[in-house]
Amino acid sequence: MYDFKPDETLEPAELHRQLCDAADALTANESDGVANMANVAALIWEFVPRLNWAGFYRVVRNETEKELVLGPFVGRPACIRIPIGQGVCGTAASTGETQLVADVHAFPGHIACDAASQSEVVVPVKRGGEVIAVIDCDSPELDRFSKDDVHGFEKLASILSDRI
Numbered sequence: 569m570y571d572f573k574p575d576e577t578l579e580p581a582e583l584h585r586q587l588c589d590a591a592d593a594l595t596a597n598e599s600d601g602v603a604n605m606a607n608v609a610a611l612i613w614e615f616v617p618r619l620n621w622a623g624f625y626r627v628v629r630n631e632t633e634k635e636l637v638l639g640p641f642v643g644r645p646a647c648i649r650i651p652i653g654q655g656v657c658g659t660a661a662s663t664g665e666t667q668l669v670a671d672v673h674a675f676p677g678h679i680a681c682d683a684a685s686q687s688e689v690v691v692p693v694k695r696g697g698e699v700i701a702v703i704d705c706d707s708p709e710l711d712r713f714s715k716d717d718v719h720g721f722e723k724l725a726s727i728l729s730d731r732i
């Protein structure tokens with residue numbers, strides 16, 4: 569049994585340090601990427617308060633082009649395929665840059681998968697400089713995510729680079 573017990577009063581930077589330590593420990597000796605994404609989605613859900621969706625979209629090559637395809641997550645059922653360049657996730661995938669969105673309704677082309685979502689952060693996971701997936705977190709609160717959250721999720725993405 570894995571028994572991570574995050575303290576809800578932790579400052580964001582310390583919360584993310586503990587989240588990264590837990591994710592590192594849980595994925596270090598496992599080569600199955602789906603299992604690792606599933607456990608990390610569950611860890612994000614346990615450690616990071618005030619979320620309504622946390623999980624992954626993977627960059628997948630279909631017959632003609634690359635697209636994002638839904639991966640392991642916690643939350644309500646979500647859009648399955650997102651074109652690269654569209655929505656918050658597709659923008660993170662096409663630019664390779666983290667997208668910190670204080671108000672999703674103000675983001676041109678935002679794709680609403682859960683009407684409860686008000687703010688969102690999407691962080692690319694890269695391997696050898698290429699985006700291979702994105703970590704997506706949604707909150708029902710406006711302006712939920714801080715720079716500490718961005719730095720924490722970016723560190724988490726770097727840990728997962730060769731584990732998903």
Ligand code: SME
Pocket residue numbers: 621646647650654655656657658677678679680681682685688704706
């Ligand atoms: N809002 C995202 C779509 C994915 S859901 O939030 C789970 C977007 O605009 O890309």
